[in-house]
Amino acid sequence: MRLSLLLLLLLLPGPSPALGMEEDASFPHLGESSQPxxxxxxxxxxxxxxxxxxCDGLELRVFPDNITRAAQHLSLQNNQLQELPYNELSRLSDLRTLNLHNNLISSEGLPDEAFESLTQLQHIYxxxxxxxxxxxxxxxxxxxxDLAAxxxxxxxxxxxxxxxxxxxVYLHNNQLSNAGLPPDAFRGSEAVATLSLSSNRLSYVPPSLPPSLERLHLQNNIISKVPRGALSRQTHLRELYLQHNQLTDSGLDATTFSKLHRLEYLDLSHNQxxxxxxGLPHTLAVxxxxxxxxxxxxxxxxRGMRGLRYLLLQHNQLGAxxxxxxxxxxxxxxxxxxxYGNGLDRMPQALPRHLRSLVxxxxxxxxxxxRDLAATPGLAELNLAYNHLASARVHRRxxxxxxxxxxxxxAGNQLTQLPAGLPASLNTLRLQRNQLRVLEPEPLAGLDQLQELSLAHNRLRVGDIGPGTWHELPALQVLDLSHNELSFVPPDLPEALEELHLQGNRISHVGPEAFISTPRLRxxxxxxxxxHMTSISPEAFLGLPHLRMVDTTGNPEQVLVRLPPMVPRRPRSVGA
Known part of the structure; x- marks a missing residue:
């Protein structure tokens, strides 16, 4: 889906230096044909x-001779070419793809007449x-x-x-200023859909951009202003990247984005x-x-942005x-x-009913x-880590x-006990870096879908873990009890457990029955x-046929560990 692609773009710094090459479907792969x-x-x-x-990656310093006149696709990328000889290039009048990516070619080595005879050329890198x-x-x-980098x-x-x-057109990672872009740079080119000008020296959004644009990359410049009307003709624009610039409120006005009736993705992060x-378009999804x-x-x-799916306001100055x-x-x-990273002192009120993720x-x-979360029954992810929540101020409902x-x-709050009324649907529960001193079965009752539980960096001792606590978690696969005050391995751990973190405790001995309840431990x-050297009983791992890693580094002495023999895999029957 389109929104999955847009989400991925949130985590990227911008187009890759060879982004244009992704659109080349014309250069054949080696081995594509069985012809000699x-x-x-x-x-x-x-x-x-x-x-x-x-001729990819051959350390060539000179343009190769003996290239057939019938060549339509020529790759010379990843070499050390410094120039293109006009007489050699002019012979290749049928050329459709010319790949010169990653060489040492200067403007002096690329004469203006070099492409005069290449009247069929469609892709140049x-x-x-x-x-x-x-x-x-x-x-x-x-x-x-593609002239990037x-x-x-x-x-x-x-x-x-x-x-x-x-x-x-890919021009990112160059040294272009607004003076280097003529006002008629795209006159007569009415089909340009993608233009990348990111990581240059532009101080304002260039005027006279192609009206056909669908994706415009302007991130990582020094843009402080979008001139009035600069984006008024780009009615096909769907993605606009303006992050990592110097935009202030005065550099935008109510008409800046008002004509972008198809805009779905707008990134204005890392500005001022x-x-x-x-005047934001109602079509925005991100x-x-x-x-x-x-x-x-x-x-x-x-108001009116009913189609907005992702709103990112992290690391601003939002207060009470x-x-x-x-x-x-x-x-x-x-x-x-x-x-995240604001100054909110309470939960936002009147959240949208269909919200799925609150970070x-x-x-x-x-x-x-x-009732702080009563309006969002469909919430699937709730992240309240590193706030100032105390157990007495978390309502049981x-x-x-x-x-x-x-x-x-x-994680990272001031909880001294597990919250009550945890949803039975939970798959992951993170409570590390709190002040937990006790662990009772009641708050965990009904969490039969919980697969991952982190209790690291608390103050738990084995005696503080109530009998039957782990029986409430039949699906638990990952348990992190690291950096507590445990003196031995807690008994009766969940049978489904595959990964157990006990580092940074006070364990001095591992008995023969320490893992008798966890046969699936890996x-x-x-x-x-x-x-110490002999602290772990030789029989401790005998009932763990799947165990493949035991980390005992950082103890007072090197610890002897004998892993059980590997269980042979049963052959899969035909048609299984």
């Missing part, structure tokens, strides 16, 4: 088809070279041009202008905005405003009154809300009331309505305890 290679092929190169010459200016003339037939400071009108078939921009200076979310700015209830209620389609760590939330909750993170961590 043609007789005329440059030394050491590969010619799997009559129209293909592959010159990324990761040493061009200081773009070629003045590129063929009219061009579809994809050079030292380009100037583009000419006919570099990308008058190219009716041009679809993708103090408010949510006005709005990234993290790492700004936003103190207050004005309700009117998000920064998120009024009426601001979020209209976002009926909101799936994920990221608010709120590193705030100042001190309490969780009975706080989680009562969360019947779909799969992951609950309460990994055991015992490092940094008080074990």
């Amino acid at each position: 290679p043609p007789r005329a092929c440059p030394p050491r190169c590969s010619c799997p088809r009559a129209d293909t010459v592959d 010159v990324a990761h070279n040493r061009l200081s200016v773009a070629p003045q003339f590129l063929p009219r037939s061009l579809r994809v041009a 050079n030292e380009v400071t100037e583009i000419f009108p006919l570099t990308f202008g008058e190219k009716p078939a041009l679809r993708s 905005l103090a408010t949510v921009p006005a 709005l990234h405003l993290g790492r700004n200076r936003i103190r207050w979310v004005e309700a009117a700015r998000l 009154t920064g998120l009024p209830a009426r601001a979020l209620r209209p976002l009926r389609g909101l799936h994920t809300l990221h608010l 709120l760590p590193h705030n100042h939330v001190t309490m969780l009331g009975a 706080a989680f009562r309505r969360l019947r779909a909750l799969r992951s609950l993170d309460l 990994a055991l961590f015992l490092r940094a305890n008080r074990l």
Whole structure:
């Protein structure tokens, strides 16, 4: 789905230096054809088809001779070429793909007339070279041009202008300023859908961008302003990346984004905005405003955005009154809300009913009331780690309505006991770095779907763990009890357990029946305890046929460990 692709883009810094190469479907792969290679092929190169010459990664310093005139696809990437000889290149009039990625070609080594005879050229890749200016003339037939990761400071009108078939242009990681982009840089090129100008020296959004744009990358520049009307013709734009710039509220106005009626993804993170921009398109599915200076979310700015799925407001300056209830209620389609790293002292009120993920760590939330989460029964992920929650201020019915909750993170708070009323649907529960001193079976009753439980960095002793506690967790596979005050392995651990963390405790002895209840154990961590050479009984692991790792480093002495013999896998029957 499209939203899955957009989510992935949130975690990336921008287009890769050779992003344009992803659109080349025309260069054949080696071994694609069973035909014998043609007789005329440059030394050491590969010619799997009559129209293909592959000289990739041969440390070539000179343009190869003996390239067939019939060549349509020529790869010279990953060599040490410094120039392209006009007389050799002009012979290849049928060339459709020219790959020069990752060489040492300078603008002086790329004469303006080099491409005059290449009237069929559709894909050119010159990324990761040493061009200081773009070629003045590129063929009219061009579809994809990748000049990324050079030292380009100037583009000419006919570099990308008058190219009716041009679809993708990659200029990221260069040294382009606004002065190096002529106002008619894309005149006559009305099909450009992707333009990457990220990681340059642009101080404002260039005017006269192609109206056909669908994806525009402008991140990692020094943009402080979007001139009025600069984006008024880009009515097909679906993705706009403006993160890591110097945008302030005065650099935008109510009309900046108002014409972008198809915009789905807008990234304005890592700027200097103090408010949510006005005039945002109602078509947005992802709005990234993290790492700004936003103190207050004005309700009117998000009104009508019923299709918004992901709202990211992490690492801003939202305080106690920064998120009024009426601001979020209209976002009926909101799936994920990221608010970590702000100054909120309580749960946001009137959350959208269909919210699935609420990420709120590193705030100042001190309490969780009975109805704070009542409006979001479909919540599947709740992260309240590293707040100021104390057990006395977490209501026993706080989680009562969360019947779909799969992951609950309460790490780094001030809890002294497990919260009551935990949802039976939980799959993961994180309670590390609290002040837990007791573990009773009652709060864990009914958690028969829980597979991962972290209780690390608390104050638990074996005597503080009530009898029958682990019997309440029949599906538990990963248990982290590291960095507590355990003096021996807790008894009666869950039978389904596969991974057990006990590092950083006070364990000095492991008896023969320590793991009798955990026959499926695969990994055991015992490092940094008080074990000596013979502290572990030789019979301790006899009933663990799946055990493959025991970590005992960092103890006072090297510990002798004998793993049980590997269980042979049963052969799979045909048709199974």
